[in-house]
Amino acid sequence: MTDHRLLDLVDACDFRTLFIDELGWDNPDRPPLTFDVDGVDYTLNQVAGYKGLRIWRCTTLPPRPVQRQLDVLVGKDNLERLVIFTDEQRQEWRWPRRAQLGSMNAKLVVHQHLVGDRHTHLTDRLRAIELDFDEDLPLVTLLERMRDAFDREAETASVAAARLMGTLYTHLETAGVGEHDATLLLARLLFLLFGDDTDMWKPKPAHAFAEFLRDNTTPEDLHKQLIELFGTLDVDEDDRDLPADSPLARFRHINGGLFHGDLRLPQLPGGFRDALLEASDFDWSVISPAVFGSMFQTVKSKEARRHGGEHYTTEENILKTIQPLFLDEYRERLERAWDDKGQLTRLHNDLAKLRFLDPACGCGNFLIVAYRELRALELDILKRRRDLDMAAIAAGKKVERAQLSLDVTSEIKVTLDHFFGIEIEEWPARIAETAMLLVDHLANQQMTEEFGEAPDRLPIAIAPTILHANALHTDWATVVAPSDHVVILGNPPFIGQYTKTAAQTADTKAIWGARYNGYLDYVTCWYAKAIDFYGAYAGRWAYVSTNSICQGEAVEFLWRPILEAGWRCRFAHRSFRWVTEATGGAAVHVSIVGFDKLTAPVPVLWTYADGGRGEAERHQIPNINPYLCDAITVLVSSRTAPMSESLPDVDYGNKPTDGGNLLVSRDQHDNVATDPIAARYLRRFVGARELIHDLPRWCVWLPGAPETDISASPVLRERVAAVKEMRENSKKAATVRKAATPHLFDERRHPDVDYLAIPRHVGEQRRFFTARRLSPDVICGDANFLAPDPDGFVLGLLSSSMFIAWMRGIGGRIKSDLRFSNTFVYNTFPFPPITREQHQAVTAAAAQIITSRENHPGSSLADVYDPDRTPADVAAAHEELDKVIDGIFGIEGVDDEVSRQQLLFKRYAAMISTKKG
Structure with a gap:
C-alpha cells in the first residue's frame, strides 16, 4: 500500500x-x-x-x-x-x-x-x-x-517551546526590559505555564493561568496585571485581602522565593500578550525540565533563536555521568533486594543519606536528571514494598500496613533539599531552581498514579539550594556539609590553558596554590576544590571535562594530588564528542571521569571509535590509569632528552617569523626562480600540510648568503626589507631583536644530513605515523619536528605500532587528533637498549616502508595512510616493521593496542625506577 x-x-x-x-x-x-x-x-x-x-x-x-x-x-x-x-x-x-x-x-x-x-x-x-x-x-x-x-514528537516539542520563549524574550528586548527582570519574568511564566498543564493547582481550576490571561488581562495593562498576580502568588491565601469575586482568588500560594521580590516591567508590546496566549495553548507537560535550561539559553541568543532553539545538552550524556557514578549501583541493589523487605528498607534509608552538589550547575540539568532518576528509583522501592505487603496479606500473614492506595507522603526520603548547586550567572541559576521545582511536581504526579496520593508541594516548603555565586570564591562546605554521602557532579567551564582571562589565571593559581603548574586548565580548579572539600571523607565525584585532563603533560600535575589523596578512578569515558548544539553548533572533545575511595565495583572504561563519534564500548578492567588506559597507574614526566640512549634528539623545525616574506607560494615561484641570484637560494619548504598532502611550497634560505647577493637581487632585497619592517613593528621584544638579521629564519635547527620530518599532529584514525625522511636541501618548517636520520632508524621507530600506541596513550590531542611532543611523547618512549643487529633490522624494515610508498607514485602520505585505503604492500611493510620492534621489546604476536600500552607503561615504570635508583 x-x-x-x-x-x-x-x-x-x-x-x-x-x-x-x-x-x-x-x-x-x-x-x-x-x-x-x-x-x-x-x-x-x-x-x-x-x-x-x-x-x-x-x-x-x-x-x-x-x-x-x-x-x-x-x-x-x-x-x-x-x-x-x-x-x-x-x-x-x-x-x-x-x-x-x-x-x-x-x-x-x-x-x-x-x-x-x-x-x-x-x-x-x-x-x-x-x-x-x-x-x-x-x-x-x-x-x-x-x-x-x-514519542519522537516530544523531541520536536522542545524546539517549538524554545521558539515560543524566544518570541517572548524578543518582545521584552523591544520593550527595554533588563536581563535581570527578563530572567525573573520568564522563569515565573514558565512555572505557571507548566503548572497549568500538569495539574499543579488542585483543588483550584486546572488552567487558572491561561484563563486569567484570556479573561482578565488587556494588552495595555498586562504588565501591571502580571505584577499584581505575582504579588498574590507570594502571599498566603489566609493573609490575602482580595474581593470575593477577584480572579486572583483562584490562585494558590506558591512560596519558595520564586515569586518574591520586585519586578520592574514597563508597558509591554501588544504582541507580547498574543505570544503569551499562544504559549498558554502549548502543551508544556511534554517538555522535560531537563531541557528548560538549554532552551532558555537559546532564548537569550539571537543566533540560536534563528536556528529554532535546537541547542541542548542531551540527557544521554548526563546519564553517562550519573549512571556509573551512583545510579547503576543503587539499581543493582534494588534487584538484589527485590524479595527482601529488610534490604529494600536499608536501600531506601541509604538513598535518604545522599546529598548532591553541582558546583558549576548552569541551568541545573545534572541535578534535574539525578533527582528525577532517584525519585523513580524510590518509587520502585515503595511499589515493591507494597507488593510484598499485599503478597503477605494474601498468604494470611500479618503485616503492619499495606501500601495499596495509602498516602505515602511520609515515605518520601529523596527530597529537593538534598540537592545543591552553585552558579556564577543569575539567569541559569534562576532556571535551575525553577526546573527543579517542576521536576519534583512531575515525580509527585507519578506517585499519584501509583498510590492515589502524593505530597502537595504548594505552598513550596522544600526547595533546592541554588547559590548564585562564583564557585571558586565559595567555600563549598558552607553550601553542603562534607561527608561520605555527598556526591559531586557536573560540567565545569571548558576554558583552555591559553584562553583563560587574567582573572581566571589568578583564580587557577589561587586554587592550586603551591601545587600550581602552568599546564593546568581552568576546569582543574573544580578538581582541586573537590579534593579539598572531601578531605578525609570518602565520597564520590565526577566531572565532564575537556579531554586535556587525561592527556599530555598536564596529567601529572592534576592527577598526582588526586592519587595522593586516596582517590581511584571509578569509571571513565575516554575522549568523545560532546555535542552541545543540535544545529550548527560546535562540539568539543571531552572525557568523563569519576572518582571514589573504594575497592569495588570493578572500574568501567568506555572507549569510542571514529574519533569519538562512534558508539561507546564498555570494558570492565582491573584499573583505569590517569591516561584512561587499561594499564598500571603511573605518571609520565616530560624530559629534556630521550630516556632511551638508543634514540637521537628530536627538535622543532625552522621557524620563519617573516610575515610570509621568506616563504614562496606556488604563484610566486616563477617570479623568484627567474631572478638568477634569488634562484640560487630557492629551496623546497615543507610545513605539516605540505608534508602530509605533498603540496608545493618554497622558501628563500639565506644562511651564509653574502650581503652583496641580497643587495643585487631585487627579489631578495624587497623580501628581506619586508621581513625587517615586520619584525621591527612586532610587540614581542624577541622578534624585534631578530630584525637585525632579517634574511634569516627566526629559529634555525636544520641538519646537514638526511632527516625525518615529523608532523606535530596526526589524524586519530590513522594506524601509522605519517612521517617522511627528507634530504637537507628541503627546509623543514616549525609545524613539524625534525630528527637527524641518515639511515632511516628514526623513521622505523616512529612508524611502529608500538610508538603510536604510546602516543595515543599519553600524548596530548587537538580535538581527537594525536599531538606529537619531543619532550613528552618521544623523550619518554621506553625503548630498550638495542644491539647493532637490531638497529640494522629496524633500518632495513624502514627502507621497505619507503619502497612500498614509492610503489604508489602521485600518492601523498594522506592518501597512502587513509585508514580505509592503505595499500596492501604498505600495510605489509608496517607489519614486518612491527615484528622487529615488538621483538626488541621481547614480545611476539601482539596485535592489539591495549596490550602494547600495558607493556609500555610497565616498562616506563621500570625504567623510571632504575634511573631513580
Whole structure:
C-alpha cells in the first residue's frame, strides 16, 4: 500500500479501514464512551485494538485542556491507548508518553495532522506499527514500536517551546526590559505555564493561568496585571485581602522565593500578550525540565533563536555521568533486594543519606536528571514494598500496613533539599531552581498514579539550594556539609590553558596554590576544590571535562594530588564528542571521569571509535590509569632528552617569523626562480600540510648568503626589507631583536644530513605515523619536528605500532587528533637498549616502508595512510616493521593496542625506577 493511500484514509477519518484492513490490527472490543466535561458531552468510539492497546476516535476537536481531561477519563479503564481527535480540517493524535530512563513525565505527546498534508511524518509512524497478517506480536513489543513512533514528537516539542520563549524574550528586548527582570519574568511564566498543564493547582481550576490571561488581562495593562498576580502568588491565601469575586482568588500560594521580590516591567508590546496566549495553548507537560535550561539559553541568543532553539545538552550524556557514578549501583541493589523487605528498607534509608552538589550547575540539568532518576528509583522501592505487603496479606500473614492506595507522603526520603548547586550567572541559576521545582511536581504526579496520593508541594516548603555565586570564591562546605554521602557532579567551564582571562589565571593559581603548574586548565580548579572539600571523607565525584585532563603533560600535575589523596578512578569515558548544539553548533572533545575511595565495583572504561563519534564500548578492567588506559597507574614526566640512549634528539623545525616574506607560494615561484641570484637560494619548504598532502611550497634560505647577493637581487632585497619592517613593528621584544638579521629564519635547527620530518599532529584514525625522511636541501618548517636520520632508524621507530600506541596513550590531542611532543611523547618512549643487529633490522624494515610508498607514485602520505585505503604492500611493510620492534621489546604476536600500552607503561615504570635508583 502506498503512503498516499494511508493518508487518504486518515483524511477521510476512515480509521477502521486504516488500522484493521491496512495495518493488520484487531476489531474493537469496547463500546463507545461518553464523558461530560464542563457541561459538554464527548463521545469516543474505539476503532481498533491489539491485546489491550486500543485506538479511540473523538469526532470533535476540543481545546487541548479538554483533550487531556478526556484522555485521563479514557485511561482509567484503558492504560495503553491512542486517542485521535478530529474535525474537518485538523486531527490531533495523542499518545501517553511513558516513563523512559526513569522519567516522570507520562503526559501526552500530540501529533497534529492537517487534512491534505502530504509532507507529514505520520506515514512513518503508521508504517512502524503495521502488523503482518500472521504476526502474533507480544504487546510489549508493539508498545515499544508505538513509543518509537510517537514519542519522537516530544523531541520536536522542545524546539517549538524554545521558539515560543524566544518570541517572548524578543518582545521584552523591544520593550527595554533588563536581563535581570527578563530572567525573573520568564522563569515565573514558565512555572505557571507548566503548572497549568500538569495539574499543579488542585483543588483550584486546572488552567487558572491561561484563563486569567484570556479573561482578565488587556494588552495595555498586562504588565501591571502580571505584577499584581505575582504579588498574590507570594502571599498566603489566609493573609490575602482580595474581593470575593477577584480572579486572583483562584490562585494558590506558591512560596519558595520564586515569586518574591520586585519586578520592574514597563508597558509591554501588544504582541507580547498574543505570544503569551499562544504559549498558554502549548502543551508544556511534554517538555522535560531537563531541557528548560538549554532552551532558555537559546532564548537569550539571537543566533540560536534563528536556528529554532535546537541547542541542548542531551540527557544521554548526563546519564553517562550519573549512571556509573551512583545510579547503576543503587539499581543493582534494588534487584538484589527485590524479595527482601529488610534490604529494600536499608536501600531506601541509604538513598535518604545522599546529598548532591553541582558546583558549576548552569541551568541545573545534572541535578534535574539525578533527582528525577532517584525519585523513580524510590518509587520502585515503595511499589515493591507494597507488593510484598499485599503478597503477605494474601498468604494470611500479618503485616503492619499495606501500601495499596495509602498516602505515602511520609515515605518520601529523596527530597529537593538534598540537592545543591552553585552558579556564577543569575539567569541559569534562576532556571535551575525553577526546573527543579517542576521536576519534583512531575515525580509527585507519578506517585499519584501509583498510590492515589502524593505530597502537595504548594505552598513550596522544600526547595533546592541554588547559590548564585562564583564557585571558586565559595567555600563549598558552607553550601553542603562534607561527608561520605555527598556526591559531586557536573560540567565545569571548558576554558583552555591559553584562553583563560587574567582573572581566571589568578583564580587557577589561587586554587592550586603551591601545587600550581602552568599546564593546568581552568576546569582543574573544580578538581582541586573537590579534593579539598572531601578531605578525609570518602565520597564520590565526577566531572565532564575537556579531554586535556587525561592527556599530555598536564596529567601529572592534576592527577598526582588526586592519587595522593586516596582517590581511584571509578569509571571513565575516554575522549568523545560532546555535542552541545543540535544545529550548527560546535562540539568539543571531552572525557568523563569519576572518582571514589573504594575497592569495588570493578572500574568501567568506555572507549569510542571514529574519533569519538562512534558508539561507546564498555570494558570492565582491573584499573583505569590517569591516561584512561587499561594499564598500571603511573605518571609520565616530560624530559629534556630521550630516556632511551638508543634514540637521537628530536627538535622543532625552522621557524620563519617573516610575515610570509621568506616563504614562496606556488604563484610566486616563477617570479623568484627567474631572478638568477634569488634562484640560487630557492629551496623546497615543507610545513605539516605540505608534508602530509605533498603540496608545493618554497622558501628563500639565506644562511651564509653574502650581503652583496641580497643587495643585487631585487627579489631578495624587497623580501628581506619586508621581513625587517615586520619584525621591527612586532610587540614581542624577541622578534624585534631578530630584525637585525632579517634574511634569516627566526629559529634555525636544520641538519646537514638526511632527516625525518615529523608532523606535530596526526589524524586519530590513522594506524601509522605519517612521517617522511627528507634530504637537507628541503627546509623543514616549525609545524613539524625534525630528527637527524641518515639511515632511516628514526623513521622505523616512529612508524611502529608500538610508538603510536604510546602516543595515543599519553600524548596530548587537538580535538581527537594525536599531538606529537619531543619532550613528552618521544623523550619518554621506553625503548630498550638495542644491539647493532637490531638497529640494522629496524633500518632495513624502514627502507621497505619507503619502497612500498614509492610503489604508489602521485600518492601523498594522506592518501597512502587513509585508514580505509592503505595499500596492501604498505600495510605489509608496517607489519614486518612491527615484528622487529615488538621483538626488541621481547614480545611476539601482539596485535592489539591495549596490550602494547600495558607493556609500555610497565616498562616506563621500570625504567623510571632504575634511573631513580
